[in-house]
Amino acid sequence: MSICTVAQAARMAGGTLLSVDNSIDINAVMIDSREVAPGTLFVALPGERVDGHDFIKQAFENGAVAAMVAESHAQEFHTEAIRRGVALIVVDDPLRGLQRFASAHVARFPEVRKVGITGSCGKTTTKDMVASVLSMMGNTASTPGNLNSEIGLPLSVFQVGPETEYGVFEMGVDHVGEMDRMLDIWRPDAGIITNIGLSHLGKMGSMRVIAHEKSKMFHDRITTGLIVENCAWSGYISDLRKISLSPFGLATTEGVNAVESLGLRGWKIDYEGISIHLEAIGKHNLVDAMAAITLARNFGADRQTVKEGLERFRTSGGRSRIIQGDVTIIEDCYNASMDSTGNILDYMGTIPWKGKKKVVLGSMKELGSASVAAHEAVGRKLLGVRPSSAYFYGKEMESAWTVMKQNGYTRDLFYTDDFEELQAKVMQEMRRGDLVLLKGSRAMAMERLVPGIRSIA
Secondary structure, three states, X not given: OOOEEHHHHHXXXXXXXXXXXXXXXXXXXXXXXXXXXXXXXXXXXXXXXXXXXHXXXXXXXXXXXXXXXXXXXXXXXXXXXXXXXXEEEEEOOHHHHHHHHHHHHHHOOOOOEEEEXXXXXXXXXHHHHHHHHHOOOOOEEEXXXXXXXXXHHHHHHHHOOOOXXXXXXXXXXXXXXXXXXXXXXXXXXXXXXXOOOOOOHHHHOOHHHHHHHHHHHOOOOOOEEXXXXXXXXXXXXXXXXXOOOEEEXXXXXXOEEEEEEOHHHOXXXXXXXXXXXXXXXXXXXXXXXXXXXXXXXXXXOOHHHHHHHHHHOXXXXXXXXXXXXXXXXXXXXXXXXXXXXXXXXXXXXXXXXXXOXXXXXXXXXXXXXXXXXXXXXXXXXXXXXXXXXXXXXXXXXXXXXXXXXXXXXXXXXXXXXXXXXXXXXXXXXXXXXXXXXXXXXXXXXXXXXXXXXXXXX
């Protein structure tokens, strides 16, 4: 699908076009030169470790038809662009140019019903569930993967096109002011806050700041605001944003009469007299489904549409995904916060299992001054869960290990800050019939353990 021509892109980005052919079509927008394919606009973003301008030639070699560059680099690449017959879009700042381009692109499709999703965890799963249901009602664009930042959102919204009826996009914030820039791009008609937790406390400074920044999504023209039931910040947000918020959850989502755990097969939901099989484990994923049901009801979905949409949903990699084998793995290591870690540990404690239950936990990052207390809380949680073995990885997780040791936990405990030691210990002690949870922040890359565990027979 053609997004626009290079001339239109330059105008929308507020830049200057240097091109021998103004009618060149742009089919995709990328910031990673390795992902560039023919027809792509490559945006050369400067970063902390690398500068996108260093990869412009590689992008051209991979088929980019245009590059968005900073004014300071225009002359450097002008001759190369002319030689290749491609375009340069010269802007004051490539990130701001990308954001302006994305904002103008979205403005071309005013009839799209817009949904925004933010929260400390659960954004991607909620987005996928909502999009799955709305796609049963009409053409739906949504965030690819978890491109939900002030960089990811503008890249994501190019999914919106002339046929789009619904747009469902994550609006993740990890620093003050980020939501303001995202609202310039995507101003949702309906917004969902999945929760307010400790994630990114290190950058934000306090829970109040986190609630303040995330709640900006409820802008002055939004028509629907949903927030998880029993959120401690509901009243604060409602008063601050002058909005009447609708709760969602097991006690408040209308039409949900009963739920039944199916173990590793997920949940059975009795919704308006019909049975829905949700293939997602854990209460946290069930609550995300309540958000999807509440939003869908608000958008006029009937019960059959909700059923078909939720039953089409599948968890993505690293988000409570079940990997069956001689050792059964719960791969929940895309990211970790106190809330998400507590939720999945609660699930481990309640699920029936004939073999041994083992947990492998990596550090929870970006918790700032709350880090020690949060990791100690994980240790206390595990005292109640009582896994057969608990393996802790990362310097922050030493606090959890220490709590368990000090409380006289008599089952197997292991702590290391060395991944190779962790891997060797896990491989040595895993047995057929075990159920093992892998959980940790993205920086810990706990999924590295999966291939070895899967090889156990």
